[in-house]
Amino acid sequence: MLIELGHFALILAFGVASVQMIVPLVGAHRGNAGWMAVAEPAATVQFLLTGFAFAVLTWAFVTSDFSLQLVFLNSHTDKPMIYKITGVWGNHEGSMLLWMVILTLFGAFAAWFGDGLPTRLRARVLAVQASIAVAFFAFVIFTSNPFLRLEVPPLNGRDLNPLLQDPGLAFHPPFLYLGYVGLSMAFSFAVAALIEGRVDAAWGRWVRPWTLAAWMFLTVGIALGSWWAYYELGWGGFWFWDPVENASFMPWLIATALLHSAIVVEKREALKSWTILLAILAFGFSLLGAFIVRSGVLTSVHAFANDPERGMLILIILAVFLGGALTLFAFRAHAMESKGVFSTVSRESALILNNILLAVSSFVVFIGTIWPLVAELLFDRTLSVGPPFFDAAFTPFMVALAIVLPLGSILAWKRGTFGRAAKPLLGWLMLAVALAGLAYAVQSGNSALGPIGVALGVWVVGGAIADLWVRSGREGFADRVRRMSRLPRADWGKATAHIGIGVTIFGIAAMLAWQKEDIRVANVGDRWDVAQFSFQLDDVGQEQGPNYQTTLAEISVWRGTREVTMLEPEKRFYPVANMPTTEAAIANGILRDLYVVIGDPQEGGGWAVRVYVKPFANWIWGGAILMALGGVFSLSDRRLRVGAAAAKQTMPKGAPAE
Amino acid sequence: MKRLVLILCLLAAPLWAVEPGEMLDDPVLEDRARTISQGLRCPVCQNESIDESNATLAKELRIVLRERIVAGDTDAQAVDFIVSRYGEFVLLRPDTRGANLILWFAAPALLLVALGIGWTAIRRRPAADEGLSDAEKAELEKILRP
Numbered sequence: 155m156l157i158e159l160g161h162f163a164l165i166l167a168f169g170v171a172s173v174q175m176i177v178p179l180v181g182a183h184r185g186n187a188g189w190m191a192v193a194e195p196a197a198t199v200q201f202l203l204t205g206f207a208f209a210v211l212t213w214a215f216v217t218s219d220f221s222l223q224l225v226f227l228n229s230h231t232d233k234p235m236i237y238k239i240t241g242v243w244g245n246h247e248g249s250m251l252l253w254m255v256i257l258t259l260f261g262a263f264a265a266w267f268g269d270g271l272p273t274r275l276r277a278r279v280l281a282v283q284a285s286i287a288v289a290f291f292a293f294v295i296f297t298s299n300p301f302l303r304l305e306v307p308p309l310n311g312r313d314l315n316p317l318l319q320d321p322g323l324a325f326h327p328p329f330l331y332l333g334y335v336g337l338s339m340a341f342s343f344a345v346a347a348l349i350e351g352r353v354d355a356a357w358g359r360w361v362r363p364w365t366l367a368a369w370m371f372l373t374v375g376i377a378l379g380s381w382w383a384y385y386e387l388g389w390g391g392f393w394f395w396d397p398v399e400n401a402s403f404m405p406w407l408i409a410t411a412l413l414h415s416a417i418v419v420e421k422r423e424a425l426k427s428w429t430i431l432l433a434i435l436a437f438g439f440s441l442l443g444a445f446i447v448r449s450g451v452l453t454s455v456h457a458f459a460n461d462p463e464r465g466m467l468i469l470i471i472l473a474v475f476l477g478g479a480l481t482l483f484a485f486r487a488h489a490m491e492s493k494g495v496f497s498t499v500s501r502e503s504a505l506i507l508n509n510i511l512l513a514v515s516s517f518v519v520f521i522g523t524i525w526p527l528v529a530e531l532l533f534d535r536t537l538s539v540g541p542p543f544f545d546a547a548f549t550p551f552m553v554a555l556a557i558v559l560p561l562g563s564i565l566a567w568k569r570g571t572f573g574r575a576a577k578p579l580l581g582w583l584m585l586a587v588a589l590a591g592l593a594y595a596v597q598s599g600n601s602a603l604g605p606i607g608v609a610l611g612v613w614v615v616g617g618a619i620a621d622l623w624v625r626s627g628r629e630g631f632a633d634r635v636r637r638m639s640r641l642p643r644a645d646w647g648k649a650t651a652h653i654g655i656g657v658t659i660f661g662i663a664a665m666l667a668w669q670k671e672d673i674r675v676a677n678v679g680d681r682w683d684v685a686q687f688s689f690q691l692d693d694v695g696q697e698q699g700p701n702y703q704t705t706l707a708e709i710s711v712w713r714g715t716r717e718v719t720m721l722e723p724e725k726r727f728y729p730v731a732n733m734p735t736t737e738a739a740i741a742n743g744i745l746r747d748l749y750v751v752i753g754d755p756q757e758g759g760g761w762a763v764r765v766y767v768k769p770f771a772n773w774i775w776g777g778a779i780l781m782a783l784g785g786v787f788s789l790s791d792r793r794l795r796v797g798a799a800a801a802k803q804t805m806p807k808g809a810p811a812e
Numbered sequence: 813m814k815r816l817v818l819i820l821c822l823l824a825a826p827l828w829a830v831e832p833g834e835m836l837d838d839p840v841l842e843d844r845a846r847t848i849s850q851g852l853r854c855p856v857c858q859n860e861s862i863d864e865s866n867a868t869l870a871k872e873l874r875i876v877l878r879e880r881i882v883a884g885d886t887d888a889q890a891v892d893f894i895v896s897r898y899g900e901f902v903l904l905r906p907d908t909r910g911a912n913l914i915l916w917f918a919a920p921a922l923l924l925v926a927l928g929i930g931w932t933a934i935r936r937r938p939a940a941d942e943g944l945s946d947a948e949k950a951e952l953e954k955i956l957r958p
Contacts, residue, residue: 389829389864396859498934506934510926518919525906525915533911538853540861540904547919675832753831762832 157222160210161301164251167203167258168291170196174284178277182349190277197265197280200287201258208242208255211300215242221307224248224300230313230730232701240324241314246448246464247300249327253444254294256328256335257287260364264339271360278346279339286338289471297464313701313730322382329375330402334440336368337405340412341437344430345479348486353426358419361433363789365416369409370785376402377778388736390669390749390766392662392774395544400523401443407516408436411509418505422494422567425502427487428509434479439516441472446523497569504562508555515551522547556610556659559652560617564624578624582616597668607663614656618649644791651784658777664770677760681712685767687748688712692720694752694761702726704737707752707761711741723752747771829864834871836878845878848887852877852894853902861904 174196181189211224215238220226228245229238243249261283268276294300317323343361347353379399384392393399412432418425449465496502522539529535560582565575590609597604625641626634672684681690692708705725711718721739728735741748746769753762830849836842846863852873854865862870862877873894880890894902906912944952 391864394859496934503934506930510923510930514919514923514926517922521915521918529911529915535911536899536901537906537912538859538901538904539906539915540851540853540859542851542905543915546905547916551919551923673830673832673835756833 156210157214157219157301157303160207161299163203163210164207164254164291164301165295167200167207167254168288168295170200170203171258171284171287171291174200175281175288177281179281182274182277182281185274187273190273193277193280193284194265196284197258197261200284201255201262204251204254204258207301208251211248211251212239212242215239218311219307220309220311221303222300223302223304226304226308226311228314229311230701231310232730233314233319234700236321237314237319237324240318243327244314244318244324247294247298249331250290250294250298251300252328253331253335254287254290256331257283257290257338260336260339261287264342275346275350275357278349279342282342282345283338286342286475289475293464293467293471297467313728316702316726316728316731316733316735317386319728320382320386322378322386326375326378326382329371329378331375333368333370333372333375333409334402334405334443336364336371337409337433337437337440339364339368340409340433341475341479344433345482347430347490348479348482351486351489353419353430353490355420355423358416358421358423358429361429362413362416362420365409365412365433365436366785366789369406369413370782370789372402372406372409373778373782373785376406377775377782380778381775384771385738385740386735388738388751389764390738390747390768390771392665392771395522395541397446397523400519401446404516404519404523405436405439405443407512407519408432408439411512411516412436414505414508414512418494418502422496422502424492424494424496425506425509426490426492427483430487430490431483432509432513434476434483438472438476438479439520441468441475444468445472494568496567499565499572500570501562501565501567504558504565507558508562511551511555511558515548515555518547518551519544552659553606553610556614556655559614559655560620563617563648563652564621578620579617582613582620585616586610586612601667603663604667607660607667610663611656611660614659615653618652618656621652622646622649642791643787647784647786647788647791649784650787651781654777654780654782654784656777657773657780661770661773661775661777665768665774668769670767672765674763675756675758675760676763680760684765686713687718687767689750689763689765691761691763699726701730702728705752707763709739709750709752709763711748719748721748721750723750725752725754742772744772745769829866829870830874831871834874834878836882841878841881844887845874845881848881848890849874849877851904852891853904855898855902 174193178190178193178196181187181192211222213219214222214225215229216235218225218229218231218238220229224245224247228248229241233241237244241248243252261280264276264279264283268279271279340361343357343364347357376399379402380392383394384390412429415425415429415432419429445465445468448468449462494502522544525539526537529537560579561572561575564579565572586609589612590605593608594600594602594605622638622641622645623634625645626638629637670685672682674682676682676691678691678693681688683689688711690710690712692710694705694707697704697706703726707723709721709723711721719741721741723739724737726735726737727733736751738749738751740750746767749766749768749771751764753764755761830846836845849863850861852862854860854862854867854870854873856869857865857867860870862873877890877894880893885893891903900907906915908916
C-alpha cells in the first residue's frame with residue numbers, strides 16, 4: 155500500500171510540474187500576477203511529493219521489501235544498514251529518483267528564498283525549472299520506474315554491487331547530483347533572462363550563489379569518486395580519464411568558467427551573453443554526462459544500467475533543452491548589451507583568458523571522450539582514446555591556467571598595469587623557481603614533472619596569499635593582519651579556492667613523479683625495503699565478514715628499528731554477487747601514503763604483495779576540500795546574506811543596492 | 813571452510829594487474845614492458861590498460877609483450893606486433909594518422925580562434941572611459957540631493 159502511495163505521489167508530482175511549467179509562464183507573459191503566483195506553491199508541493207516518493211523507496215530498502223523488483227535486484231538482508239540505505243541510489247532507477255528529489259529541491263529553494271527576485275523573472279525561472287522536471291519525471295515514470303512490483307516476492311535479494319558497498323562511493327552520487335542538478339538553476343536563470351531579454355548586475359548576483367553551490371558539490375563529488383578509485387581499485391590511481399569521470403569533469407570545468415564570468419556580470423556588467431551561453435552549456439554538459447553514464451554508448455568501468463532506449467530518451471531531452479536554449483540564445487543574445495567598459499590590461503581581460511582556457515580544456519575532454527564514437531560512425535575506425543591522450547592534450551591548458559592565475563587575479567578591474575600587479579608577486583616567483591630547482595637537485599632521475607609541480611604549486615598558493623596581502627593596506631604588519639582578517643569573506647573564499655588549486659596541482663605532480671612501486675611474492679616472515687621504509691609480512695588469515703569472506707594479511711612497516719605502523723590489507727569475496735574486491739590498507743600521512751595490497755596465494759607458496767610509497771597523495775584531495783571550502787566562504791559573504799534579507803524589506807523593487 | 817575460501821578465491825578472476833610471476837628479472841626490460849603495457853588497452857575490458865586489468869587476456873598479452881621484448885624487439889616493434897593482431901583499438905594513445913588529426917589539433921586550433929576573437933573583442937570595445945553620460949550625471953544628482 156505504502157509503495158503504491160509513493161508511486162502515486164510521483165505521478166502527482168509529474169502533474170504538478172506540468173502545471174508549474176505552463177501557468178506561470180503564460181502569467182508572466184500577460185502580466186497576470188495570480189497566474190505567476192502559482193509557481194511558488196507548485197514548486198513546494200512538487201518537492202514534497204517527490205520527497206515522499208523517495209522516502210517510501212528508502213523505507214522499502216530499509217525493511218528489505220523484496221516484493222519490489224528494485225529492492226530484490228539491489229539489496230540483501232545481510233547487508234549492513236548503511237548500505238541498505240545507500241543502495242537506494244546504487245542503481246539506475248533509484249538514482250534517477252534521487253536526481254528528481256534534488257531537482258525539485260532546488261526549484262523549491264528558488265521559490266522559498268527568491269523573494270528578492272523581480273516577480274516576473276521568478277515566475278519564469280520556476281517555469282523553466284519545472285519544464286526540466288517534467289522531462290525527467292516522464293523519463294522516470296515511463297522508462298525507469300522504481301516502484302515496479304514482483305508478482306511472487308523472493309525470499310532474499312541479489313545484493314548490491316560489492317564495489318558500491320563502500321563509504322566513499324556511497325556518498326559520491328548524492329554530491330555529484332547536487333552538482334549536476336544544481337547547474338539546472340543556472341540554466342533556468344539563463345533561459346528566463348533570455349525570455350525576459352534583460353541581464354543586469356542583480357541577475358549576476360542571483361545566479362552566482364546557485365552556481366557556486368552546484369560547483370562546490372560537484373567538486374566534493376568528483377573528489378570523493380577519485381578518492382574511492384584511489385583506495386578501492388587497488389593500484390592507487392586516482393584519475394583514469396574514463397568516460398564517466400569525464401562526464402563529471404566537463405560540467406565542472408564549464409561551471410568554474412561560469413563562476414568567474416558571472417563575477418564580471420555582477421561587478422562590471424560585461425560579458426553578459428557569454429555568461430548566459432556558459433550557463434546553458436554547463437547544464438548541457440550535465441545532461442551529456444547523464445547520457446554517457448546511462449546509455450552505455452561509451453564503455454566505462456563504472457557506468458551502470460546501460461540501456462539504449464533510455465539513452466535515446468536522454469539524448470532527446472538533451473537535444474530539446476540544449477537546442478531550444480541555444481536557439482533562444484541566437485535570437486536574443488544581441489539584446490544583452492554590455493555596459494561596463496575596460497581596457498586591454500584589466501581583471502576583465504584576465505577573466506576572459508581564464509574562461510577561454512577553461513572552455514577549451516573542457517572541449518579537449520569532450521572531444522577525447524566522444525572521439526571513439528565519431529571515429530567509428532564517420533571514419534569506420536575502431537579506436538580508443540585513453541589516459542596518454544588526455545595527459546598530453548589536457549595538461550598544457552592547466553599549466554597555462556596556473557601560470558596566469560596569480561597575475562590575473564591581482565590585476566585591477568577596468569584598467570590595470572602589469573608592473574603594479576607583478577610587484578607583490580616577484581618574491582613568490584623567485585621562491586617558486588628556487589624550490590623547483592631544489593626539488594630537481596634532490597630527486598632521483600631527471601623527470602621535469604615534479605619540479606614543475608612544485609613551481610606551479612608555490613606560484614599559485616603564493617599568488618593567492620599575495621593577493622590578500624596587497625588588499626590589506628600599507629600600514630604596519632599588525633595593522634595589515636588586522637585588516638586582512640576583516641576583508642570580505644568572498645575575498646577569503648577566492649584566496650582559499652585558489653590555494654586549493656595550487657595544492658592539488660602540486661599533489662598530482664609530486665605523487666606521479668615520486669611514487670615508488672614494489673611487486674613481489676612474499677612468504678610470512680619476509681622483510682623487504684621500499685623507498686626509506688621496510689615492510690614485513692607478519693601473518694595471513696581467513697575471516698568472515700557480515701556478507702563476505704576475507705583474506706586478511708598483517709604487514710608491519712618499519713623505518714630503521716622503529717615500527718611505523720601495522721597495515722591490514724584484505725581481499726574480500728562476496729558470495730551473493732560472486733565478486734571479489736581488494737581492500738588496500740593505507741597509512742595516510744601528510745608527507746606520504748603507505749599503500750599495501752595483498753594478492754593471490756602463489757603456487758610455490760607465499761603471497762603476491764604490492765607496496766606503494768606515494769608522497770603527498772593526500773594533497774590532491776586536500777586541495778579539492780580547500781576549493782570547496784573557498785566556495786563555502788564565498789557563499790557566506792555578507793553581501794549575499796544581507797542582500798537577501800534587505801531585499802525582503804524592499805519587496806516590490808527587488809534587487810538590493812550594492 | 814578455509815579450503816572453500818581458498819578455492820573460491822582461485823576460481824574468481826585473479827584480482828590483480830601485473831603479477832610477480834610474470835615479471836622479467838632484468839629491471840631495465842621490465843621497466844620497458846611496464847611502460848608499453850600502460851599504453852595498451854585490454855581488448856575485452858572496459859577502458860583499462862593491460863597493465864591494470866585483471867582479465868585473463870590482459871595477462872596473456874602482458875606475457876606475450878614480455879616475450880617479444882626478451883626476443884629483442886624494440887618498443888615500436890613490440891607494440892606493432894600486438895596492434896597487428898588486435899587492431900588500433902588497443903592503442904590508448906591514438907596515432908596522428910588521417911582523421912585522428914582532428915582529435916589532436918581541434919583543441920589547439922580552437923584555442924587560437926578563441927584567443928583571436930577574445931583579443932579583437934577586447935580591442936574593439938571603447939577603452940575605459942572615466943566620465944559619466946548626461947543621463948547618469950542627472951541620476952547621480954538626484955541620488956545625492958534628494
